[in-house]
Amino acid sequence: MPTIYVLFYAMFLIMFPGCSDKPGEGTVLTVPNQTKEVSVMDTKKDEPINWQELTDMQWENRLTSEQYTILRKKGTERPFTGLYYLKPDKDGNYVCSGCGNIIFSTKDQFNSHCGWPSFTAPADANSVKQRRDSSHGMIRTEIICSRCGGHLGHVFDDGPGPTGLRYCINSAAMKLKTEEKSPKP
Numbered sequence: 001m002p003t004i005y006v007l008f009y010a011m012f013l014i015m016f017p018g019c020s021d022k023p024g025e026g027t028v029l030t031v032p033n034q035t036k037e038v039s040v041m042d043t044k045k046d047e048p049i050n051w052q053e054l055t056d057m058q059w060e061n062r063l064t065s066e067q068y069t070i071l072r073k074k075g076t077e078r079p080f081t082g083l084y085y086l087k088p089d090k091d092g093n094y095v096c097s098g099c100g101n102i103i104f105s106t107k108d109q110f111n112s113h114c115g116w117p118s119f120t121a122p123a124d125a126n127s128v129k130q131r132r133d134s135s136h137g138m139i140r141t142e143i144i145c146s147r148c149g150g151h152l153g154h155v156f157d158d159g160p161g162p163t164g165l166r167y168c169i170n171s172a173a174m175k176l177k178t179e180e181k182s183p184k185p
């Protein structure tokens with residue numbers, strides 16, 4: 001019964017289509033520069049997320065490893081490597097990579113040449129909180145997202161006018177939402 005052998009061979013081809021390749025050798029895994037979209041609802045329960053109660057593991061699942069290291073472990077990205085260290089051409093608001101809270105605006109951004117996005121003020125007085133940070137042998141003022149508590153960066157008093165402040169923020173802790181001009185009716 002030759003048909004059974006033909007079928008068998010077809011099944012073999014289907015099950016092992018690339019068996020002549022050597023996937024283990026010289027394969028470079030290209031991880032796309034993924035930016036996970038912020039969901040403000042828990043899709044399973046369909047109710048707003050209580051950001052303060054998310055566990056470490058839940059954060060790890062929601063964020064890219066870079067976002068997680070910065071936001072949840074107070075990491076700092078290397079200078080001049082982030083997406084936003086230069087003020088962008090388009091105006092818009094920066095939202096927290098963790099929870100989507102609007103934290104900074106491009107209108108307050110300036111090029112400070114320190115290698116991180118710099119702002120004279122947060123988007124509004126309630127969008128971020130300050131916390132004393134005595135790590136690494138320095139006394140600094142840490143800036144955290146007021147909604148999810150994620151670490152954003154630090155604030156220093158060597159900024160330009162009008163506030164004289166320099167909010168030095170990690171690019172990976174934010175996402176820029178540019179203002180779309182709505183078409184005229």
Ligand SMILES: [Zn+2]
Nearest residue numbers: 096099145148
């Ligand atoms: Zn947040």
